[in-house]
Amino acid sequence: xxLVVDPDGVELATIRELVDLEGLRVAEIGxxxxxxxxxxxxxxxxxxxxxxxxxxxxxARASTPRALRDRIRFEVGDxxxxxxxxxxxxxxxxxxxx
Amino acid sequence: xxxxxxxxxxxxPGGLLLDVHPLGLEFAVRAGRRxxxxxxxxxxxxxxxxxxxxxxxxxxxxLFELLTTRxxxxxxxxxxxxxxxxxxxxxxxxxxxxxxxxxxxxxDETPVEFVDTVRYRLLRTLPQTIPAxx
Numbered sequence: 001x002x003l004v005v006d007p008d009g010v011e012l013a014t015i016r017e018l019v020d021l022e023g024l025r026v027a028e029i030g031x032x033x034x035x036x037x038x039x040x041x042x043x044x045x046x047x048x049x050x051x052x053x054x055x056x057x058x059x060a061r062a063s064t065p066r067a068l069r070d071r072i073r074f075e076v077g078d079x080x081x082x083x084x085x086x087x088x089x090x091x092x093x094x095x096x097x098x
Numbered sequence: 099x100x101x102x103x104x105x106x107x108x109x110x111p112g113g114l115l116l117d118v119h120p121l122g123l124e125f126a127v128r129a130g131r132r133x134x135x136x137x138x139x140x141x142x143x144x145x146x147x148x149x150x151x152x153x154x155x156x157x158x159x160x161l162f163e164l165l166t167t168r169x170x171x172x173x174x175x176x177x178x179x180x181x182x183x184x185x186x187x188x189x190x191x192x193x194x195x196x197x198x199x200x201x202x203x204x205x206d207e208t209p210v211e212f213v214d215t216v217r218y219r220l221l222r223t224l225p226q227t228i229p230a231x232x
Contacts, residue, residue, distance in 0.1 A: 003175050003176050003177050003181065003209070004174070004175045005172075005173075005174050005175075006172050006173065006174075007173060007175045008173065010170045010171070010172050010216075011118065011170070011172055011216065014168055014170050014216075014218050015116065015118070015218070017168070018116060018166065018168065018218060018220050019114060019116060019220065027105070027108060029101075029105070036118075078101075079101040079104060079105065080100060080101055080104070084104060084105070084107070084108035085108065086107050086108065087107070087108070087109065087110045087111070088108055088109075088110070089108050089109050089110065089113060090109070090110060090113050090114065091109075091113065091114045091115075091116060092105045092108065092109055092113070092114070092115045092116070093116050093118070094115070094116070094117045094118060094119070095118055096118060096119055096120060097119075098101075098102075098117050098119060098149055098152075098153065
């Protein structure tokens with residue numbers, strides 16, 4: 001595992017440049033260890049984040065900042081199996097996972 | 099494709115899809131301030147091409163429209179060359195050429211970074227039209 005992925009914060013800055021996350025309901029597909037999840041949740045209304053790698057999701061849950069816990073729901077699974085309600089989300093974010 | 103259809107259904111009308119993905123373009127290896135060479139991404143390019151075809155199909159079918167694209171350089175940083183080599187050994191569709199691997203083994207400069215171009219594609223959902231008689 002890299003010591004740090006994206007140490008300069010380019011990815012979150014670019015996401016925020018492209019999408020105003022304020023108040024959005026976000027589905028993050030392939031959230032990994034939550035690297036982008038937390039930055040999105042700081043502004044979004046909610047983030048439903050999932051990944052097929054159970055260990056990464058466990059790490060993401062464990063490192064979720066207390067202030068964001070009410071806004072993030074993590075689940076284990078990929079986009080073919082996770083239950084996604086119809087017309088629920090404003091933004092689907094594929095994090096290195098399409 | 100199936101995934102994109104499911105995501106299209108899960109998005110509200112006019113909802114956005116942001117695809118963030120590395121491209122493996124001039125995927126550079128650096129130690130300290132020195133460039134050590136590039137990762138061989140030829141097999142990865144084939145995977146990417148198949149993925150792009152899937153997304154382009156949803157655009158041509160009218161599920162999504164492409165709004166904009168950005169490209170940015172994104173680094174993965176390691177404490178030292180040993181950690182970077184360990185990561186490279188776990189790759190499936192990427193390969194460190196022998197000369198780059200040798201330079202990496204011989205360097206004691208830090209930090210070590212893999213730097214790739216990441217593409218951001220922003221798309222918007224379009225209403226799904228139901229074929230006549232369907």
